[in-house]
Amino acid sequence: AVNSTSIRVYDKEGNTVGSFTGNSLWSSIGFSSAGDPIVLYDQVANRWLITEFPPQNQLLVAISDDSDPLGEYTAYNFSTPSFPDYPKYGIWNNAYTVTTNEGGPMPTYLIDREAMLNGDPTVSIQRVTIPKITGEQNFIVAAPADWVGTIEPESDPIFLSLTDGSWVGANEDVVEMYTIDVDFDTPGNTTVTNITIPVTPYDSYPCISGPGFSCADQQGGSGLDALPEIIMHQPNYRNFESHESIVLNFITDVNNGGNVIGIRWMELRKNNEQDWHLYQEGTFAPDDGLDRYMAGISMDANGDIGMAYNASGPDDYAGIRITGRRSSDPLGLMTFEEVIVKEGEGTINSNGRFAD
Secondary structure, three states: OEOOOEEEEEOOOOOEEEEEEOHHHHHHHOOOOOEEEEEEEEOOOOEEEEEEEOOOOEEEEEEEOOOOOOOOEEEEEEEOOOOOEEEEEEEOOOEEEEEEEOOOOEEEEEEEHHHHHOOOOOOOEEEEEEOOOOOOOOOOOOEEOEEOOOOOOOOOOEEEEEEOOOOOOOOOOEEEEEEEEOOOOOHHHOEEEEEEEEOOOOOOOOOEOEOOOOOEOOOOOOOEOOOOOOOOOOOEEEEOOOOEEEEEEEEEEOOOOOOOEEEEEEEEEEOOOOOOEEEEEEEEOOOOOOEEEEEEEEEOOOOOEEEEEEEEEOOEEEEEEEEEEOOOOOOOOOOOOOEEEEOOOOOOOOOOOOOO
């Protein structure tokens, strides 16, 4: 899906098999497309989830009636107290989870997954805010963890955020984890639990002009927004029965204030002996002067990790590259030789805004 909103469906060989517009979903409930679309696949239910926002203070969510992405959908709208900028979605066994940028404490939303899958005309949603440091940072949003695999989560729905020790009011570089035990029948029984996970120090401002949209270098143009200060969509959760794992990533400065952007990635784990903790982490930044950013990371059923990202520099247009590691490789290292999937072909002139 891309802004407009247009949705296109491909087969695994890359052939287009059909397309449709966001407005074809939302017109039935009286709304129209305004952007930030996301498409997710609910693997266990074998259903498709399409989301975006309209011009109003609303979240728009449509669930496919069956496994056909080109089939019928049931659309819903949910009111928000202010405009739900930068909406990000995750799938959990009991809820579809959402985070937005609405200013103030970070809002999270939990939508009753069972009711939506059943096509109920009314679906419960709960809004729960989690705290953020109110210092100098510019754009702080939580990220919902997304459940993959067929073994149901043992944990409640998970949301993650960064706290940089350089921010006013903060003391150390950490990842904050919030788990929400949601009660859709009695909202007053919903509870939030917080765990703070110390990690190797990072610099959440690796940008050529500090906080803001102009961040990553590119050939022939101004800086591109690499989304500093936040964990990238989407943290990827998998239950291995022996342990639970989450992989995530965000950007950091890799040369001591020289403003070269690398990708800090990490795996968090939980088992019977330990609560959620840092299992491994690394910074992916080959020494070639290029910025690497806007990454997506995922873990398969073998515990192998793949990561795709953009790369650009003063003499390079923004392109797409990938790397990865096997579960048996030394901890903290992306061991696959970097592969260039697509070279950039030109300067992106969009006031810094790039693929958020």
